[in-house]
Amino acid sequence: MPQAPSDSPAIPAPSAPSAPPASSSAAPSASSSTPSSAPPDPAPRGASLTGTRPRRNPYARLFAVPGAVAFTVGNLVARLPMGMFSVSAVTMIAGSRGSYALAGAVTATGLAATAVVAPWTARLVDRHGQARVAVPATVFAVLGSLSLLLCVRYGAPDWTLFASYAATATVPNTGGMSRARWAHLLKGDARAVHTANSFEQAADELCFMLGPVLAAFLCGTFFPEAGTLAGAVLLLTGVLLFAAQRATEPPPQGRTGAATEVRSPLRARGMPALLVVFLATGAVFGAVEVVTIAYADERGHKAAAGAVLALQAAGSCAAGLVFGAVRPRGPLHRRRVLCAAAMAALAGLPLLAAAATGSLVVLAGALLCAGMATAPAMVTSMTLVQRLTPEGQANEGMTLAVTGLLGGIACGAATGGWTVEHLGGATGYAVPLAAACCALLLTVAGGDATREDAVSSGRA
Numbered sequence: 001m002p003q004a005p006s007d008s009p010a011i012p013a014p015s016a017p018s019a020p021p022a023s024s025s026a027a028p029s030a031s032s033s034t035p036s037s038a039p040p041d042p043a044p045r046g047a048s049l050t051g052t053r054p055r056r057n058p059y060a061r062l063f064a065v066p067g068a069v070a071f072t073v074g075n076l077v078a079r080l081p082m083g084m085f086s087v088s089a090v091t092m093i094a095g096s097r098g099s100y101a102l103a104g105a106v107t108a109t110g111l112a113a114t115a116v117v118a119p120w121t122a123r124l125v126d127r128h129g130q131a132r133v134a135v136p137a138t139v140f141a142v143l144g145s146l147s148l149l150l151c152v153r154y155g156a157p158d159w160t161l162f163a164s165y166a167a168t169a170t171v172p173n174t175g176g177m178s179r180a181r182w183a184h185l186l187k188g189d190a191r192a193v194h195t196a197n198s199f200e201q202a203a204d205e206l207c208f209m210l211g212p213v214l215a216a217f218l219c220g221t222f223f224p225e226a227g228t229l230a231g232a233v234l235l236l237t238g239v240l241l242f243a244a245q246r247a248t249e250p251p252p253q254g255r256t257g258a259a260t261e262v263r264s265p266l267r268a269r270g271m272p273a274l275l276v277v278f279l280a281t282g283a284v285f286g287a288v289e290v291v292t293i294a295y296a297d298e299r300g301h302k303a304a305a306g307a308v309l310a311l312q313a314a315g316s317c318a319a320g321l322v323f324g325a326v327r328p329r330g331p332l333h334r335r336r337v338l339c340a341a342a343m344a345a346l347a348g349l350p351l352l353a354a355a356a357t358g359s360l361v362v363l364a365g366a367l368l369c370a371g372m373a374t375a376p377a378m379v380t381s382m383t384l385v386q387r388l389t390p391e392g393q394a395n396e397g398m399t400l401a402v403t404g405l406l407g408g409i410a411c412g413a414a415t416g417g418w419t420v421e422h423l424g425g426a427t428g429y430a431v432p433l434a435a436a437c438c439a440l441l442l443t444v445a446g447g448d449a450t451r452e453d454a455v456s457s458g459r460a
C-alpha cells in the first residue's frame with residue numbers, strides 16, 4: 001500500500017491508535033471489555049485532514065493537505081484548454097477552408113484517435129509515473145496542435161489536417177491524474193474522497209464552460225489560430241506546473257509481474273456495465289449541445305446558444321460543489337440510482353420548455369435546473385470507478401470512463417443532429433431525455449455487479 005507523503009504534518013503520530021486519553025472517537029476502544037474482538041481501526045490517511053473531525057468547511061479541510069493547492073492550480077491551467085481545442089479547430093479550419101464538414105471530420109478523427117490512445121497513455125502513467133509520462137506526451141500533443149495551426153495557415157493538403165489533429169490524442173487525462181492524486185492522498189477517508197471527486201467534477205464543468213467562450217473570444221478578436229495557440233501554451237504550462245509537484249504524486253507501479261502486465265481495469269467485475277452507463281451519460285451531454293445550438297438557430301439567436309449552454313454547466317458546477325459538501329449517506333449503489341433518477345427526471349424539463357413555450361429564456365432556466373443533476377450522477381459513478389479499478393491503475397480506470405463519455409458524446413451529437421434536422425429543434429430534446437432514461441435503467445440493471453460487496457475484491 002502506498003505510504004503517506006513524508007511532509008504531511010496531518011498524518012497522526014504512530015501512537016495515535018493506542019487509546020488517546022482525551023479523544024472521544026477512541027474512548028470506546030479504551031474502555032472496551034473485549035479489545036481483542038473489536039480493536040480500534042487505525043486512523044485512515046484521509047483522517048489526517050480532520051484529526052478529531054473539526055467542524056469546518058470540507059473544502060477547506062481538503063486543501064489543507066500539503067501540496068494540494070499547488071497541484072490543483074497547475075491541473076486547472078492544463079484542463080482549461082480541453083474545452084478550447086475543438087471550438088478553436090472548427091473555427092480555424094472552417095474560416096480558412098470554408099467547410100464545416102471538413103472541420104467536423106477533422107475533430108471527429110481526433111476524438112476517435114483519443115478514444116484509442118488515451119487508455120494506453122494512462123496505463124503508461126500508472127506504470128512509470130505521472131511526471132515521467134505526462135510531460136513528453138503533452139509535448140507531442142502540443143506539437144500536433146502547432147502542426148495543425150501551420151497546416152491551416154499555409155494551405156497544406158487536407159490530409160495533413162487529419163494527421164496533425166490525430167497526433168494530439170497523446171494528451172494525458174489531466175482530470176484523471178488529479179483524481180488519482182486525491183485518491184492516493186486521502187486513502188481510507190471515504191468522505192474526503194467524495195468531496196475531492198465532487199470538486200473535480202465541478203472543475204470539469206467550469207473548464208468546459210469557460211473554454212469554448214475563451215476560444216471563441218480569442219479566435220474572433222485576434223486571428224483564427226489564436227485559440228489553438230493559446231490552448232497549446234496553457235496545456236504545456238499547466239502540465240509542467242502539475243508534474244513539478246512530485247510530493248503528491250502517486251508512486252509508479254512499474255512492472256510487478258505477469259499477472260499485473262495483462263490485467264486491465266476493463267476486466268474488473270462490474271466495469272463493463274459501468275462504462276455502458278458512461279456511454280449513455282455522454283450521449284446526454286452530446287445531444288444537449290447540438291440540439292441547443294440548433295434550437296437557438298431556429299429562433300434567430302444562434303449567438304446566444306453558448307450562453308444558454310453555459311447556464312447548464314453552471315448549474316452542474318454549483319450542484320457538484322454543494323454535493324461535495326454533504327456527507328454521503330447510504331450504500332453507493334443506492335446513491336447512484338437516486339442520482340441517475342434525478343438526472344432522468346430533470347432531463348425532461350428542456351423538452352417541456354421547448355415544446356410548450358418556445359422561449360429561449362425559459363429553455364435556459366430548464367437547462368440550468370437539468371444541469372444540477374449531472375454532477376452528482378457523475379461524482380457517484382466516478383467514485384465507483386475508483387473502487388472497481390485495481391490498485392495502482394487509477395489513471396487507466398478513470399481514462400476508460402472518460403473514453404466512454406467521449407463515445408457517448410459523439411453518438412448523442414450525431415443522433416441529436418439527425419433528430420433536429422428531420423423533426424425540429426424542440427423534438428430534439430427527446431434525445432437527451434431518452435439517453436438519461438437509458439442511463440437510469442442501465443444503472444439499476446447493472447447494480448448486482450457494482451455493489452460494494454461485489455467490488456471489494458477490485459482493489460487490493
